[in-house]
Amino acid sequence: MPWTQASPAPVVLVSGPEELLAERAAERIVARVRETDPDVEVVRVDAAQYAAGELAVLTSPSLFADGKVVLVEGVERSGDALLVDAEAYVARPMTDVVVVLRHAGGMRGKRLLDAARAAGVPTVACESVKSDADKASFVQDELARAGRRADARGVRALVDAVGSDLRELAAACAQLVADTTGLIGEEAVQRYHGGRVEATGFQVADAAVAGEAGRAVALLRHAMATGLDPVPIVAALAVRLRTLAKVGAVRGRGAAAARELGMAPWQVDRAAADLRRWTPEGLATAISAVAQADAEVKGEGRDPRFAVERAVLRVAAAVDR
Structure with missing residues (x-):
């Protein structure tokens, strides 16, 4: 489930590398508990510092029947003691305590994750948001x-x-x-x-793909003057050109073919508009120039700044006017 649906349960697994979404999931769970128990105690446990038996102590019934939320953070960094205790707890959780297990990814603790899922523990997915469409x-x-x-x-x-x-x-x-x-x-x-x-490489790439050589170089120099490394600028150029190539390959085959690319509609529309200024030969020339720059900024050339500026000029010059 997404973090927006995270709800209290005896055990909740928050799984995935995106920290912001994981934090929001935990905050939402605590807030939902506080709706019915404003005085609930919230305890944070660093899995890397866990001592054997600590989970049993934290979840044991309170003398005053106070509610409790136990947030176990960094399960992927835990030692064997937590994994053993948590696996046993998942099999027989306390019903008046909420335990949130936070696992950011990796193989460490996989057996615990499998046990939690087999027991029907609700899982909040916090996967990385990487693509422009997801952003x-x-x-x-x-x-x-x-x-x-x-x-x-x-x-x-x-x-x-x-x-x-x-x-x-x-x-x-x-x-x-x-x-x-x-x-x-x-x-x-x-x-x-x-x-x-x-200051972003994508603005440089946009200007170059539009054939605006002067603006592209001005943006490039500004970006590098403010600390942007040549490598991500070349990467941005490559992304823009790959997008043009992908959309060009399915152009004329309808909206369904475009959706197969996994892009947002505005990305497809933008690429289709850009392609009106490009020929297949020009696109091939630009891709080759960026490939050369990529190698040079990663160690094969003596001057990464010169390499990326030359690539920007070559891309802009390849536009069909």
């Missing part, structure tokens, strides 16, 4: 929970500006909700996050 969905959900909406261009601009980190993306959504009114568009995002947008 766009996250933005839309964040705004919807606050009673707000953004248009497609506004969502895209926000993801391009601060989409590398989910926590920062959530904070950006909160700022826009607090400081704007009505439908959130690209102009509002640029007003509050324009400086960050200009």
Whole structure:
């Protein structure tokens, strides 16, 4: 289940590497418990520091029948003592205590996870949000929970500006909700996050793919002057060109074929619009230039900054005018 559906239970498994979603799941569970028991005690346990028998002590009945939520954090870092105790507890949990097991991923503790799932323990999935489509969905959900909406261009601009980190993306959504009114568009995002947008590799890539060589180089130099490494800039160029190639391969086969790419509709529409300025030969030339730059910025060249600037110019020059 998603974190928005996390609810109290004798044992709840919060599984996955995305820390923000895991924190929200735990906070929601505690809040739901406090709705009926405002004085509930919340105990946090670091799995790496766990001592044998500690779980039994923490979950034992209280003399005053006080409620308790036990948050066991970092199960993937735990020793054998916790895994043994937790597996036994999952089989026979206390009904008046809520135990939340937080596992960020990896093979450590897999047997406990399997036992929890076999016992029907509710699981909150906190998978990494990596693709632009998933980040766009996250933005839309964040705004919807606050009673707000953004248009497609506004969502895209926000993801391009601060989409590398989910926590920062959530904070950006909160700022826009607090400081704007009505439908959130690209102009509002640029007003509050324009400086960050200009410092991202994706803005450089967008300008290059549009054939705007002067603007692309200006953005590139600004980005590197503010500390952005050449490697992610080349990666952004590669992502944009791969998107063009993928959409170009299914163009003319209908919306169903585009959906197979796993992209958000606005990404497909944007790529289709960009492709009007590209020929297959130009796209091949640009991809080759970026591949060369990728090798050079990762050690095969002497000057990574020169390599990425040359790639930007070659990509812009490959656009069919």
